[in-house]
Amino acid sequence: MAAYVFDGTMTGLLSCVFRAFQFKEFDVQILTHDHVQTGLFDVVVVVESNDEHGQRVWQGLKQKVSANGLRNFYYTFLSEQVNAFQHLFNFSVYAFQSQRPIDRDYGHVDVLGISQWAKQVGREKHRMEAFVRFKKCQDGLFLSLVRPDFNVLPLIERHFKSRYQDQKWLIYDEKRQYGIYYDLSQVHQVHMNPHAIDEHIETGFSQSFSIELDDEEVLYDQLWKDYFNSVNIQARKNLKLHIQYVPKRYWRYMNEKII
Known part of the structure; x- marks a missing residue:
């Protein structure tokens, strides 16, 4: 053969x-x-x-x-x-x-x-569209680092461009070392070192990567976690069903799951 x-x-x-x-x-x-x-x-x-x-x-x-x-x-x-x-x-x-x-x-x-x-x-594709979360950096860029099982960035580009038209954002695939960047006009494919995306990536913990967040972003992070905890009913907690709908590998993108 x-x-x-x-x-x-x-x-x-x-x-x-x-x-x-x-x-x-x-x-x-x-x-x-x-x-x-x-x-x-x-x-x-x-x-x-x-x-x-x-x-x-x-x-x-x-x-x-x-x-x-x-x-x-x-x-x-x-x-x-x-x-x-x-x-x-x-x-x-x-x-x-x-x-x-x-x-x-x-x-x-x-x-x-x-x-x-x-x-x-x-x-x-659908899970990335649902679970991707952005973090606001000090220069105004909204950033999310992801690691999908498959190369779905080309498939989610239209969704995020339509949903977030008024802000600059970058979704970067750590596994494949490329990303899609929206500059308020067009979406571009970019290649770079994920640990040197910009000079603002220095210290701090967010979505399992180091980044210097905007001061308001840190506050919103905490407000969202407090809200999630307040509406969560511990007596009705069903971890098995929760994991069925939100697999653990996606928890890293979700503010309420980051401790």
Whole structure:
């Protein structure tokens, strides 16, 4: 069996699909550079990202797959999982070789796999939109550091731009070391050291990262915690049900959970 190794980008993955049809190689293992293990495959091919090839494959998928199917394809790609990349490759081959729509052919392992991955990524998107909390810095920037399971920043950009149009904000993904920054006009993708986002990041504890907060932010933090404690009914506390709706991994974003 051959293995195609790509750079982890959407263009790279689509370039793998292009090469598969170019050389009629469909029984292929899809890997990223971080997951290559020598000696396990007969042939290992490093597939370079090619914009023209990627665009041709994507335009072809648009003709073969519905809008919802393309959405699921993109969501699945954002999972960043090698198993998901394999499903996407196989799904593409199946779509191009089939003479009928395949979006709802859940009896096919790769159609089902993409649907399942898309649901997981979509769930993470909604939770980030619900649980992300901002902290006001001394320079007026509203900042939140996050660590989602999947690469959902491209998916939550529209939500936060629409909801917080009157303030500058930055949501930074610590795990992937990039963020989305809104400057009151447009949203930009930024890359930087999360421990040196600006000179205001120095001391103090908030959302599990060091930052110098605006004086009013510290007050609002405490007011919110006091309010949460005052309305909380200890006798009706159901930790198991609470964790079901608000998993512990999201508590780090919530003021009332930070001790």
